[in-house]
Amino acid sequence: MNQRSTLKINADGHLEIGGADAVSLARKFGTPLYVFDEAYIRKMMRVYRDTLQSRYEGRGLVLYASKAFSCKAVYAIAKSENIGVDVVSGGELYTALSAGFPADKIYMHGNNKLFSELVYAVESGVGTVVLDSLSEADMVDKIAGEKGVKQRVLIRINPGVEAHTHAFIQTARTDSKFGFSVSDGSAAAACKYVLSKKNLALHGYHCHIGSQIFEEEAFKLAVEKVMDFTASVKNSLNFEADTINLGGGFGVWYNDEEPKLKEKDYENYLIALIEAVKSKAVEHGLKLPYLLIEPGRSIVGEAGITLYTVGAIKDIPGIKKYVAVDGGMFDNPRYALYQSKYTAILANRANEKCTEKVSIAGKCCESGDLIGVDMPLPEVKTGDILAVLTTGAYNYSMASNYNRNAVPPAVLVNDGQAEYIIKPQTYEDIVRNDLIPERLK
């Protein structure tokens, strides 16, 4: 079991998270249920924040990439840890603001921000808009002009670094839909364009090379390219960026094919980035920029588990054994999307040895609705409580009402006590926006 997490097996042989017995949580709150460990989330926010403080004299800010898990409580935690957040839509921005998150510490991302989202962002006083296209620069300039403000912006550049991770979640290749490519000159052209806009205050660059990355070299290479770009723009346009945002992407443990990183490892990733920034600054004679990083998955991923109750079990002799749970792709679409491999354990018999490999199926009418295949487990029985680990990132945030299933609620565990941070959806909630035209009544 993962070292950093507060997951353990208690005297009853039950899985425990953050000091709370998972079987009791399932009984009290029902299943499917997302469970988040507050201490873990805070610990990861602090690792990054404190490393920036101690190794970079605090000249930077950690932005929690809230698309990984967005709800009011998580913004409240980020606020209390004195970090910033990034948001990628009007909905995330609304959630952050309604949790009382300070607008000036919000960074707004997105490859196709809507005009209405940009109006909302500028009107709310969002600290920084990260520009991803020239038409967006036009829109922000116009909106800021009408409001009589000068909007702080960064430009998303694409340094062309290929991170070795799942192809579907790579974002910084030259064929990416994100950012301006450095190699074909469009990033430099975008700088020139943005600098010509009188209601935009360009501060620097953003890059994000992908997600679930373990290669330190990929991050370092990206930093070097961004710093080289900074120097070249300084030379050609006489503009020296004072802010560099290096994005997120640090990997987490999902299964034993992946390394189990310790807090120290995350600290070391950040130190490697910081050292690369410093040495490139010296090489090019640049001032040390204000440094931003945007971890999402690594803050909440391993902080979360999902609890299910086992229902139907179907053994197709010699072929496959299906164990169906009361959730599925509507609470965790990542297997269906990327064949993501998770680890599952029986929360009520957590000490028992794994004796079989099963496919865990959801309850949606879709044969691809699986949580995983060939997952080692003890002999599973109907009524068992199944825990799927590392579901804190990109599970709730990607959930849907497919088949009109209710999106499961989420509880936050703190010192053994759990409370709702997202209430259960009711059937009433599901039909809330449905209308029947008069002529059909």
Ligand SMILES: *Cc1c(COP(=O)(O)O)cnc(C)c1O
């Ligand atoms: C998704 C994303 C992140 C967070 O990535 P993780 O892999 O969850 O750390 C950070 N920045 C941007 C711009 C993103 O799109």
